Amino acid sequence: MRFLVFIILCVVFIACDAGLAPPSPVELGFGGTVYFAPGSWPADSLISLWIFASQVYPLDSSKVYAGLFGNPVTIFLYPSITSSLPFYVDSLEYSFPLRPGIYKYIGVIQQKDSDLQGLGIRVFKVVGFYQDPADPSLPGFVEANDSVQVKGININVDFNNPPPQPF
């Protein structure tokens, strides 16, 4: 009988928290502003536009595929894979919630064509990236944590002068 009482007490102890709860309102990851060069927006060839954050750098085609669709995922898109940043704006403030970790390559990517199956990765073009403050020719890295959002991750985009493509 004492065994039974012990089990009941264990069950009560184990079952006394509430489980899932609404997520914390604090936005983590990082944030900043995307600045678009005046007059550089293309008239067409704009299907989607995202901010991306990659834990892997340098990238090639296979790493992009693995990062987006592999397990674990190492390349994340903002706002989401199904929705785009707004077009034809001068600048855009953003807040990119991300799990803690080091993000080595952050930028803005444009989808130029809807023929994904025919053109493959060639439908995408990196149009700007977060620069290393010490050497602007290189990507800067961001370490996201679980206590405070990293701010000031600004990105300049010039559709007419895109940076070197990673793939």
Add this chain to the structure above:
Amino acid sequence: MKKIIFNIALLLVFHVSIAQTNRGSVGGIVTDVKSQEPLAGVNVLLRGTVRGTTTDAQGMYLLKGIPAGTYDLSFSLIGYTARTINKLSIQPDSAINLDVSLAQAPIQTEQVVVTAGRREQSLRDVPVSVSTVTSKMIADRLSVTLDDAIRYVPGVNMMADQVNIRGSSGYSRSVGSRVLVLIDGLPFLTGDTGEINWETFPMFQIDRIEIVKGAGSALYGSSALGGVINVITKDISQSPEIRFKLFSGIYDKPVYNKWDWSSSPRFNSGGYLSYSNRTGSFGYLLSVSRTVDESYRENDVYHRWGLYSKLSYDFSQFQDLTLTFNFQWRNHGNYFWWKSLDEPTRPADSQLNGNVDSHRGYASLAYKNVLSDVFFYSLKAIYCSNFWQDDSSGRVNNTSSSHLTQLEAQATYTTSSSNVLTFGAAGNYDRVISDIFGSHPGIGAAVFAQDEFTPFQSLKLTAGVRYDWQRIWKEIFTSPASVSPSQLNPKIGLVYTFDPITTFRASYGQGFRYPSISELFTSVSTGVSQISIVPNDTLKPERSTSFEIGVSRWLADNFFLDLAIFQSSYYDLIEAGVNPNRFEIIFSNVTRARIRGLEAGLKTNWLNRMISADFSYTYIDPVDLSNNSVLRFRSRNLFYASITGNYRQLRAEVNFRYVSRVEAIDENLVRLAPIVDGDQRVECKVVDAGISYNLLGIGLPFSVGLTVKNLTNYYYVELIGNLAPLRTYYLSIEGSL
């Protein structure tokens, strides 16, 4: 060859002729020795023969046509000590009246099961782990659907609508079940997606559910990768019987205001009514059910109507025919996953207006002929129909229908007192018409055999094998067929009774699953970033092997322990993956996995059986050998506890289940769907409780009950993006006239 056929024919004629003369019968009422109440569902078996029956709701049984001789007659029921009447003498043309009383047992082990060996066997004689859920447990726990009824079975856990037996299934996006579900021994999966329709089973007519763990394709064919669930329906009552059940539940409000989406209370209610009778050789049962679940989530409402009937005709005491018909109409909201963890009781915006209409059911025919005390055969056929269509804002999007017909012939031949041979053949024809999966016919065939040999009383050996063949055509029979390799699956088993309180068992079996038509031929745009799901008709069958060693032992009069260690290996598991070069999703054979584990079960009771308790713990180590990682959608630890108290007409029950947090999920599913906060999950720690009072003591033939599910209002997900039910209070009334 002609000589052999002639000899077999002579044998059958001889047995039939013997069967016509020198017969007697035995019948009576089985009661509880203490309360003197009749006991329903008692297995009555004439040992050494294939003759047996079960008692009806009034506790009555009748065995007719018994050849004159001396027999041992056994009576067994879960929760009662089995009893055997030895040396019962049957005289020609005599009718023996034999009333029997059974005493409640501390723990029962003499339970009879039919699934492990395709014939009636004592649970102690089967070499694999088998669990049973009785109709009483279904009623006491107020289980409305089949998946709800098996949530406390050791080693079993549900992931939304997919069942895992010892981690076998994971989550395969509602296509292709890795556990085979049978209705009265016949496969009952949908023809298009190969999944289980949990709601279609006639819950009010279930006698018991048997769950066999480990690969079982050597007896049952495709889909028995991780185990077999056999739903056995009630027999038709020997006398007029009306049964009814009404329940009504109300969902509690969530503690977080932002989760409370509805201003009005949400109810979950239903009713069942059935009538059965037997007139001479003809028996019939009619049943109707109606359930409405308004749900705790928006656009998740369920409306269901169910019709069920069973007709039987006894041509003689040796031949009977049973026709069963089951149909369910269902309409429900198209809730797939939550909007976010901020609003988990609301669906994603795209699912707000959708709903699904479905008509599902089956018709089956079973003929049994006992040719002699050592030989009988059965012929069975089942037609399963499945139609559904979904729409959003009144516009039909997709429709699919499947028509699956299966035939089976089986014979059991007791060649000697130490050897039983079971063999048979099966065939199926499948036809799918769908705007997602296309239109595809398919056919299959199989032969199987099993031999059970008892070299000496304490040792039982089993060996069996089954050969399966299947073809599915892309469009019509003249087009090239999707060639699935034929499958040959063996099984072997051993049971060693060390002493009267200790039994060892060991078994090895193989399983396989043919890819479903939906995995082979789905062609649809996901609407996500131009990504499409494309067909892959080169899929191979999934395969598995299972090995188990177990021991069961009475530790004391009120302690029964069962231990098992097991290992299952899985090959060519089918997963939906992204083909990045073409930006498409395709089903492929990608995963090689291994699951090792152990399972312990303990049954106890105290205070002269006023309090009884069942505990089980299952640990699994699920490894994805393809990339040396944890296999997705598996929980390592399952712990279930059930404590029941009985005092006179009062009964109280508390059930607790703990399922550890799923370690790995499909992150692509979360991203591509997309499911906001889809990675948010916790362990499951749920308490269900109920109390009921039987009013029979004051002359009213029914009981009333109060059940609270999820008593602590714990918030968790079984499947990513799906908040499990909140605390719900139910009132119920159930009885029979």
